[in-house]
Amino acid sequence: MSILPVILAAGQGTRMKSALPKVLHPVLGKPMLLYILDEISQVTPLRPVVVIGHGADKVREAIAARADTVIQESQLGTGHAVQSAEVKAAGQADFVIVAYSDMPCLQAETIRKVCEAQFQNEGGVFSMLTIIQEDSHGFGRIIRHADGTVAAIVEEAQATPEQLEIKECNVGLYCFKSEWLWPALKRIKLSPKGEYYLTDLVELANEEKLPVKAVVLEDTEEALGVNNRVHLSEASAVIRKRINRQWMLDGVTMVDPETVFIEKSVKIGRDVTIYPNSWIAGETMIADGCQIGPGAWITDSSIGAESTVRQSSVQNAAIPSGSVIGPFAVITGES
DSSP: OOEEEEEEEOOOOGGGOSSSOGGGSEETTEEHHHHHHHHHTTTOOSOOEEEEBTBHHHHHHHHTTSSEEEEOSSOOOHHHHHHHTHHHHTTSOSEEEEEETTOTTOOHHHHHHHHHHHHTOTTOSEEEEEEEOSSOTTOOEEEEOTTSSEEEEEOGGGOOHHHHTOOEEEEEEEEEEHHHHHHHHTTOOOOTTSOOOGGGHHHHHHHTTOOEEEEEESOGGGGOOOSSHHHHHHHHHHHHHHHHHHHHHTTOEESOGGGEEEOTTOEEOTTOEEOSSEEEESSOEEOTTOEEOSSOEEESOEEOTTOEEOSOEEESOEEOTTOEEOSSOEEEOOO
């Protein structure tokens, strides 16, 4: 079954208080938009369609050749954003994944589960991801039918006191049947705020007695959406923890993982020890047996086997095996 991703990346992100488009703010050195593109590429080989708007030229440049882009000319809501993708997305696949670009912690396996739920959703037109948590983070509440299918999504601002007590919330990841999605988008009614909400598709599906299935996300960290710099820091902490854990499982010792920052592009050999307050970035390769830190900053460099880099900065340099760098050295090669 063919699946086409549609990624929503048109928002201005005013709460970031930045000239940089929200989706380009880096999480451990990589624009957050690229995280969802990386994960979704593990689910489907089809080229994504990214809906852009604010800072379109910068966003398009960051995406490079990884996706097609369409512009949402007016910010008229999430339903309108997906409809903007129809010109490039319609007719390409049996199913359409819709995801948000400001959720860098979402993982491929979760996306795959939502798609598989829809494949098994006989007679249903879409499946969605939900989460059960005490703090709603402003997400819409999920109202379920007796049979467990989704009856409605109630936005927090419109929810009654009783509905606000509901702990199951909408995450914002969907898998639709293509043949139903594109005509249905045109039937969404304009909200009192003057926007077309994608979540109104639940009501349309229920009117047609077409079941909407919900998959509950177990790892609450994956649902973290970035709306401000506090959220950006929280997302960076989640990604840092994942990266560090994997390196430790692969044979790297970290004296204090909470103070070690390793970008996704870095490669590390076995029996490397990384001490506190170290940042390793860019296209860096650290060979077997190195001692890194404390207080090391290494970017776009290669560190030869059995070397030590302590309280020093190494940028764009090739350090021979067995070297001892620092303390308080600054080494800069050709950029």
